[in-house]
Amino acid sequence: MPQANYRYLASYTLATVIYDLTVEFCRRFIRSYRQKEQMEQAARSCKSNIAEGSSFSSMEGYLKLLGTARGSVEELGNDFSDFLRQNNLEIWDKNDLRIREFRKFRAIWLKPNIPNTPKFPNSSLETANMFLTFCQMESYLLDHQMKALREKFVQEGGFREKLFRERSNFRSQNR
Numbered sequence: 001m002p003q004a005n006y007r008y009l010a011s012y013t014l015a016t017v018i019y020d021l022t023v024e025f026c027r028r029f030i031r032s033y034r035q036k037e038q039m040e041q042a043a044r045s046c047k048s049n050i051a052e053g054s055s056f057s058s059m060e061g062y063l064k065l066l067g068t069a070r071g072s073v074e075e076l077g078n079d080f081s082d083f084l085r086q087n088n089l090e091i092w093d094k095n096d097l098r099i100r101e102f103r104k105f106r107a108i109w110l111k112p113n114i115p116n117t118p119k120f121p122n123s124s125l126e127t128a129n130m131f132l133t134f135c136q137m138e139s140y141l142l143d144h145q146m147k148a149l150r151e152k153f154v155q156e157g158g159f160r161e162k163l164f165r166e167r168s169n170f171r172s173q174n175r
Contacts, residue, residue, distance in 0.1 A: 077135035
């Protein structure tokens with residue numbers, strides 16, 4: 001499987017897990033309707049922009065939507081950080097053994113439309129730190145996906161350039 005496709009699948013699958021679990025997190029721990037909507041929308045936006053971008057024939061459009069997805073997951077990560085701070089809960093250090101365990105998680109599809117999901121922790125402290133870690137992992141995946149697409153664009157050109165080359169070839173062959 002080409003690298004860009006692998007990166008798409010990895011980032012989309014993790015975004016799906018983040019969205020599904022964010023909905024559950026909000027149901028269990030968030031009391032404010034506005035905050036629930038904001039967090040769920042950020043998670044949904046990340047997932048949707050990855051999927052929509054991959055269907056574009058234009059690499060420029062794809063990169064813009066991945067940038068939007070990256071911004072949405074950053075916003076969601078900030079929401080989880082705010083939740084921890086506002087509830088006087090600790091944000092665990094990236095070298096904490098619990099965070100290292102969270103980082104071992106790999107999102108995969110068990111069946112169509114059914115990704116594996118980690119066990120939902122009982123405490124809001126552990127859950128919010130897990131999601132914060134997943135948001136950071138998703139940001140990393142999206143950064144690498146965008147880097148690979150930029151490199152591909154430099155090597156191959158964009159949609160308009162390809163169409164222009166095809167049009168030029170057509171004209172030169174039909175003279």
